[in-house]
Amino acid sequence: MVGRRLFCAWGLASATGACALVAGLEDKSLSDVSPDGASAVEAGALDAGGDSAATSEVIVSGLSRPLALAADPTSLYFSEATGAIKKLRKGERVPVLMASEQYVPSQIVLDAEFVYWRNANSPRVKPNGPEFQAVARMEKVRDADSGAPMGLFRRNANDEEPVRSIALFDPVTGAAEDTMFYTESDRVGRKARTFEGGFNTVVNNQKSPGAIAVGAQHFYWATAGDYSIRRQLKNPMGVDGGPPPGPELVHASPDRVSALELALDDTHVYWLDQLGRVFRRVQDGSAEAELLGTSEATSGGALVVGPARVFWTNTDRGTVTVVPKDGDPAAQRVLATGQKRPTGVALDPFATPPRLYWLTEDTLSTTAVP
Secondary structure, three states: OOOOOOOEOOOOOOOOOOEEEOOOOOOOOHHHOOOOOOOOEEOOOOEOOOOOOOOEEEEEOOOOOEEEEEEOOOEEEEEEOOOOEEEEEOOOOOOEEEEOOOOOEEEEEEOOOEEEEEEOOOHHHOOOOOOEEEEEEEEOOOOOOOOOOEEEEEEOOOOOOOOOEEEOOOOOOOOOOOEEEEEOOOOEEEEEOOOOOOOEEEEOOOOOEEEEEEOOOEEEEEEOOOOEEEEEEOOOOOOOOOOOOOOEEEEEOOOOOOEEEEEEOOOEEEEEEOOOOEEEEEOOOOOOOEEEEOOOOOOOEEEEEOOOEEEEEEOOOOEEEEEEOOOOHHHOEEEEOOOOOOOOEEEEOOOOOOEEEEEOOOOEEEEEOO
8 A cells, every 4th residue: 555644624513525635546547447327427617727628527426415525545435415324446336335324424534444434413313213323433344234333422312512523643544543533512532443442632612613634743623613723732741741732823814714624734734714715824833824726605615635736625616626735826727617516525646647536416526637
């Protein structure tokens, strides 16, 4: 497996999309396969800075409001609002059902062995039903006939506290770190992804924290209540063995606009905000925020950071857009328009040419990227 970091951004408690950078995809992409009955190629309108035309191809159609998307070297994983978790193996066109009867699974993250998902719906939907699994996981090699999901965050029917976002560090490449970070209504916590042990609140008294991302030394989260992005050391013992310092402010929005999605690379934190803008800032906040790209105001979308470019979807606008990471908004390019409420995205930078995958209201689509 190619040892690359997964830069992933996750949305707020609403059913926003998820994203993943595909670490080590090899050979031909999903779009190279054309079995009988495959969906036709649809030519999306491409504009803004591209010299050559490109097309977006529907790989799978007839989906039931897919919400979240993630990928590893062999497969794509996605969820549907009906409660299904599905896997599409590379080179195939028919998804495999992994799990069903989930509570609006709105976020997916991966490590080397498991697929994890966050159920966004309130357990009060089924007040007399079984114990609610706010976050669950399942072995990637399993399907609905050979396994069942295991609950990580179990809630009873009267618990009104949703898990808003989850994040792992280097999940696809299977780093030794064994911690999942999560946000709730006023706190940020951590728990072993093995499901052993209890919950540990690491930051309290936050003003509606949502999106979260995890780097090598720190975890980062966005708070809607004060339009900020903060970070804190992951090590509970701090740098010198003492208590860790309190949260550090990375960014405070001067125009009071909340970040919907967060992503990281080795040096910067990236975010998509409610006005459809994409920014980045050095991770310690020591330099000013850089505006990378713009779209229109949106209630949702997804963001993924690749080796050289940033990609995002605008759910309300129906667009998929790319811009270089070097901060040149003039180089922004719309890869696809007219999409039906695009949500999750996944990038395969190792294909030739690289490919981007995204979900719409009822499809999984792909296109070659510049």
